[in-house]
Amino acid sequence: MIEGSNMAECHPVGFRWVMKAKERGATIIHVDPRFTRTSAVADIHVPIRAGTDIAFLGGIVNYILTRDRYFHEYVVNYTNAPAIISEEFKDTEDFDGLFGGWDGEKGAYNRSTWMYEGVDPEAASGSREGPSGPVQKQPIQAAQNDRTLQHPRCVFQLLKRHFSRYTPEMVENVCGIPADLFLKVAETMCRNSGRERTSAFCYAVGWTQHSIGVQYIRTAAIIQLLLGNMGRPGGSIMALRGHASIQGSTDIPTLYNLLPGYLPMPKAKHDKDFDTYVRLNESPSGWWGEFRKYAVSLMKAYYGDKATKENGWCFDRMPMLTADHSHMNTVAAMADGDVKGYFVMGENPVVGSMNGPMQREGLRKLEWLVVRDLNLIETADFWRSAPEIERGEVKPEDIQTEVFFFPAAAHTEKDGSFTNTQRLLQWHHKAIPPPGDCQSELDFTYKLGLRLQELYADSTLERDKAIQDLTWTYPTEGPKNEIVAEAVLKEINGYTIADGQPVPGFTALKDDGSTVSGCWIYAGSYANGMNMTARRKPGSQQNAAAREWGWAWPADRRMLYNRASADPEGKPWSERKRYVWWDEDKKRWTGEDTPDFIVDRPPSYRPGPDARGKDTIAGMDPFIMQADGKGWLFAASGLEDGPFPTHYEPEESIVQNPLYGQQCNPSRMEWWRRDNPYHRAFADPRFPFMITTYRLTEHHTAGGMSRWLSWLSELQPEMFCEVSPELAALQGLKNGGWATIRTARAEIEARVLVSLRVRPIRIQGQVIHQIGLPYHWSSKGLVVGDSVNDLISFVGDPNVSIQESKALTAMIEAGRRSRHRTVVTSGPLVPAMDPQAWQRDLPAARHKPGSEHGFKAEESKESNA
Amino acid sequence: MGAKGFFTDTTICIGCKACEVACKQWNQLPDDGFALSGMSYDNTVALGASTWRHVAFIERPVPLSNQIADGFSWIFSSDVCKHCARAGCLESCPTGAIVRTEFDSVFVQSDICNGCGYCVVNCPFGVIDRREDDGRAWKCTLCYDRLKEDMTPACAKACPTASIQFGDLDELRQRAHQRVDHLHELGMNEAYLYGADKESQPGTEGLNAFFLLVDKPEVYNLPPDPVAPAKKVKESWISMGLAALGVAAVAFGAVLAAREGNGHG
């Protein structure tokens, strides 16, 4: 099931495996508002209204539960379906779309009522701070369970109740999918899941880029857990990324709130010292019980000999969060003049991120900007070639920002690894040296660090020790003294300090300061001094898991949670789908892949009452990163917007939420600013059509790597919009002609492609027209056009603050855009705040303090760090 | 060496155009200008002197028989020089620039071509063209330079789904027939082979780059019953011969009629 993804267009090389599966008889289902190149080779195409996937997936959950199609043994043993939830918990069915625990003062949920009866388990990832201060933590064995799944407050029954109204008729009403088509899809999924067969989901940013995006994936996870597809070959959920190494960019993070290996970034308010930091983040049960070892090893990597147990491993040198410094917040702060400088490396935010006018406003207020890229992208050129400048609203002479542009080395000109969606690290070798002044990011950062250390060498200020004490010596090579990338990989892998030998895996890491590891999940990638990520044994010479190609984290496991491919006794659920199993003779787990389990823990193991940390993981708990070792149907903690996924409409929609009075995600992040005007929640007469944005195969994201190449540019030379014949007739659009698309944020023009691939959706007696917009174009390159993302507002998912670019409202008219229309970033056309803003929330959820800037509750606003 | 060619299975093409880019990049061809065609996602429009791979995109208001998509389908096909067994371009080339290689492909030697343009009008598929600012005729070389190094042509190498399959023609033909049979078993009766051999396409005596299609050839801009013109030229020569004799006869007659002693002095 490919949904929220256009896999054939965006991952054509990976798609070859889908075609091979199809050749062997797999059924490919593609759910997408448009008929794309993926749909062209799929077996079933399901047209869905953009932004309603939770209703569709929830409908499948309902189908599974009401018709008893779930994999009973798997659900009872491997998920938290039997767990009994606190009796204070209230579901969206009780409050017309809100869960219990909404704190009007803070504008967020108080999640204490969303807990197992008597316990608060730590989430494996996601927001980890306690709801309010330190929490009494107990191992999970104290939780109450009903393995018959009948208790009215067990997760299973709560799930059933939560999705009880997601019937096929409701799916038709909300998503516009004919009920019989929906039933066919649901039946196909169910028939192809269970003991003998597995089904997989593939998703990409069509799911994540919504204000309720994380919950989309949660719903799919619930389906896969109910059907018993998780951790089994041919099953699970594949997250297709938007970039070649975006997985790597969260592993060794470029995210503001993570340290390498998904350790959370310390927070100034809570994490007073190292021990507090560890205490607040480790888990008494499950694998995160090992937290201290990873944290200490990381600090030793950063500060080397200077980090000792006595000084708390130099923890006080670390930068700490004082607020939500996510992208949108930072740009909003920039637009307010609160940010001095900005490094933009390998990104093009004025084209790729939402609300381009506001991005550029932010850039104009900086003191300095550094851009590193292959070409002179629009972000580096904002002072010269932006729409505002073209319109005459802003003059280059008035911009004070000092812009530095550094040419970057291409991927063929530098060593390094990519980490793809399967957590697979693959080493890329430098083929030729970078020309002229071009430099890799690694070398740039290294040399910058050297210069900073030199600059701060004589300082006596305490805070400058953060730079002075960093370990920053690496070997270099070549005529330009470029840093050796493999040396960095070795440091990331980790080594024992005494003998400098690389550690074989993260189990060898210690919390006494004798080991170093730059990223615990990557430990093992340089085992035995060999660059495991550079292994290239062809797949044709290996089994399906192909463990000698590259290296996957953690510990070279190709599929996570693969313990779940065997039953509670350790025998595979089916011989046909055997993957990992318990070898009774050798007393070890073995199989096609590295077992994702403690290798010598038998299936019969049950933890004692005093067990702590990873000893709490029973022999039949496959989901070892969870505190209770179970797959969570009910997410007791870790998510801001609910333990169960709920259908909410996008921030800007055409219709009211047919399921609940609460129109939108109550926890969504908003920015109520003059330069970020929102449309009405629904039925905005100025913007009566839906738009959705997406990619084409021929171009790459913001176009910085494709619109400068003739061979790609000629394949898709001009910005265009895709409309249905009905919409074209309605608005007088001609195939090959021009159209202007407008929101309150900006106005763009595009050529028109009239096509049957985009169909109007009919729901609730209304026709909703959708317009498709590929977002690759902007003002620089061989082929230029208007930037689509200028149309999108700042609105974010509360868990990961990702933008909502897949469903919003707009107006489309025939003809080219006016050259002189001013937009709301300046001038007299700034609209007043929408008096009907309350439409998005029930009265209980309306007050949201701090949303002028979008800071989450209880974060400090004095953020001038 | 054995005859090599392409079998293009359009049912697994995803329209990614990697073949177009790989071909241009390997052969270092210039671009063909930047203009939106309005023809679905096909902005390349046709094969030409600087475009040797062209992916066709056809949106049809009729379903594919093995697909559920509300009566709609979108089919793709990567078009290329067919390297015909009887090649119109080769047989008409007056300079001998177009030759058949040891791989049974049709190859234009660009150092000999003087741009007479006769091959251009002799291709029944409209593949080869003369580049105006260069003066010579160009077309797909079946990556002759790669074949000589025992490598796969760039397009086949780049195709992610193996829609473009390269290999020995006999083996490809066998595979193609099996594939068609398999598709028919699955209920996709509209699948058929185009140009697979001499029997099915007598006008060209088989294409070394043949296709599996799911609609009429015209839909893909392919001729339904192509002929290498040289196969029919004998009739023209005969006509010319007879007419020339006629002209000669009239010339004799006219001269005779004008001789002295025939009423004219």
Next chain:
Amino acid sequence: MVRTDGRDIDLSLGVLSGEGSHQHVESVDERIKQIEPKPWGQMPTLSQHDPTYYDRPMLKEPVWKIDIPVYYFLGGAAGAALALGAAAQLLGDKGLQKFGRNCHIIGIIGSTVGGGLLIHDLGRPERFLNMMRVFRPTSPMNVGAWILSGAAPLAIAAGLFSNRPGMWGWIGSAAGYGAGVFGLALAGYTGVLISNTAIPIYQQVRRLMPVLFLSSAAASAASILDIVFEDPRAHRITLIFGTAGRLAELATGFAIEREAGKVEQVARPLKTGVSGALWRTAEVLTVASLVLAVVPGKSTARRKWAGVFGALGSLALRLAVHYAGAASARDPRASFRQQRAGFGAAELGNG
């Protein structure tokens, strides 16, 4: 933003060595494709019974410029004149020697100027001698190159040496006969050349096209002789030769219309557009020329006008054929319908 030649290769970093890398590219800025997108309602793929690929041409249009139809005309007239000249040499009396010489002059001018036009129309004119690299009977153009290479020198030799005493005269006569034979081929092979193409209308009328060209050649030779030379002896010859030519031209023209009309779409270039207009004009001019020629009377002016119309008609005919070919190549339905009607490879079975 400065565009490169579409290869985007920095020559200081990489080397151009691909098969297409020595394709010469002129200034890139003018090479913007001109495509007129089709309105939605007219998308041909919406219709399953008359499909084309967005009405785009299936074949490539001929790359030949106006040099070529002019060459058909000049080469044709030259060839027919040489044939006449040879006939005069063989069967004529001494009084016709001047006539024979005039024929040779037309032959020389026509073949050399024609040859020059051909070379000029080549994409790489400096490589014209490559035509002589091979002798390929399957290629009318190659055969034609050899024919022209024979006809021109023979015509020159005939012109220079005919009617001289002694061995030179002998050589001149032989050259003259040779030129006559080559001349017939020269006048007719172009008809074979264009029939040997994939263009639907040429394919359809391939049995008639050489006849048309030879007829038109005869008519134009006679016309030019009438215009250029004042020779009372010649008049009778040109009258017979020209009338026969013009009649045959008209008759073959009608036969072509009928043959092409077997598939309605194929015959369209003869009825519409520039080619259709030229075709009609040629017919009218030829009829006028015919009438003016056969009306009795000794008016020199009338004879000259008959010649002018005849020559113009012949030229118009060649131009019509040339543009009709381009229009036919541009029309995908012409090829599709022609082949569906059984005029493609299906004809091969009929021998």
